[in-house]
Amino acid sequence: MATHHILNYVVPGDDFTRAGEASSAVKNTLKQLGIDNAAIRKVSIAIYEGEINMVIHAGGGTITVDISDQEVAMILQDKGPGIADISKAMEEGFSTAPDEIRLLGFGAGMGLPNMRKFTDEFNLQSTLGIGTTVTMKVKF
Amino acid sequence: MKIKEIQDILEAKILCGAHLLDTDVTHACAADLMSDVLAYDHSSSVLLTGLCNPQVVRTAEMLDIRCLVFVRNKAPDEQTLELAKSKDIVVMTTYHMMFSSCGLLYQNGMRGGA
Numbered sequence: 001m002a003t004h005h006i007l008n009y010v011v012p013g014d015d016f017t018r019a020g021e022a023s024s025a026v027k028n029t030l031k032q033l034g035i036d037n038a039a040i041r042k043v044s045i046a047i048y049e050g051e052i053n054m055v056i057h058a059g060g061g062t063i064t065v066d067i068s069d070q071e072v073a074m075i076l077q078d079k080g081p082g083i084a085d086i087s088k089a090m091e092e093g094f095s096t097a098p099d100e101i102r103l104l105g106f107g108a109g110m111g112l113p114n115m116r117k118f119t120d121e122f123n124l125q126s127t128l129g130i131g132t133t134v135t136m137k138v139k140f
Numbered sequence: 141m142k143i144k145e146i147q148d149i150l151e152a153k154i155l156c157g158a159h160l161l162d163t164d165v166t167h168a169c170a171a172d173l174m175s176d177v178l179a180y181d182h183s184s185s186v187l188l189t190g191l192c193n194p195q196v197v198r199t200a201e202m203l204d205i206r207c208l209v210f211v212r213n214k215a216p217d218e219q220t221l222e223l224a225k226s227k228d229i230v231v232m233t234t235y236h237m238m239f240s241s242c243g244l245l246y247q248n249g250m251r252g253g254a
Binding site (some may be wrong): 045 | 172173174176178179182191193194195196198199201202203204219243
């Protein structure tokens with residue numbers, strides 16, 4: 001039977017300086033488990049972009065990671081405002097982030113496209129006023 | 141190229157990671173937008189930037205970047221430096237502007253990542 005490592009994190013939404021702590025913890029666990037480096041990098045980029053998005057747009061959220069011997073599955077869930085136009089949000093360069101976020105080095109409209117680019121499976125569900133759930137998988 | 145050579149070429153001041161200057165680095169990238177670094181560059185081990193916040197270190201961590209060079213005499217705050225220390229990332233600051241810093245490194249054999 002396949003072994004599963006399940007990781008759960010709460011991402012605080014009020015402190016941009018702490019964004020990335022969950023991603024860092026996930027990366028460390030993947031390293032400790034001896035997961036392939038290329039897969040670790042893909043997971044790291046995808047989950048970090050997702051975590052940043054949660055802090056910028058949604059006031060935080062939760063991250064669940066399920067690591068098995070064949071893949072890393074990630075669920076990023078928030079109770080933010082939701083995404084009005086998902087296909088627009090998936091376009092490279094489209095962003096609704098405020099200027100102060102751009103001054104912090106993000107908000108260039110690359111987050112969601114990057115998450116899709118670096119994962120083998122990507123699914124985004126969003127309802128206005130309810131929140132957004134992103135599920136992603138990186139296989140190895 | 142050793143990280144020590146980068147320090148010498150850019151006449152940079154080391155802010156943390158002085159014990160790691162013998163580390164070999166092969167490629168460099170330069171950006172103020174971390175989203176671009178995450179999107180386009182996955183082989184660099186040096187990042188030159190004018191952006192000063194903890195997310196620069198987080199981005200470096202995610203991409204296994206070994207050395208951060210802050211240009212235009214910028215210096216990160218204590219919190220950012222502490223984070224870099226905990227991740228064994230060398231941090232230095234140079235008075236050179238971004239363009240000159242990149243040019244000097246390129247002239248001395250450093251190349252861009254992809």
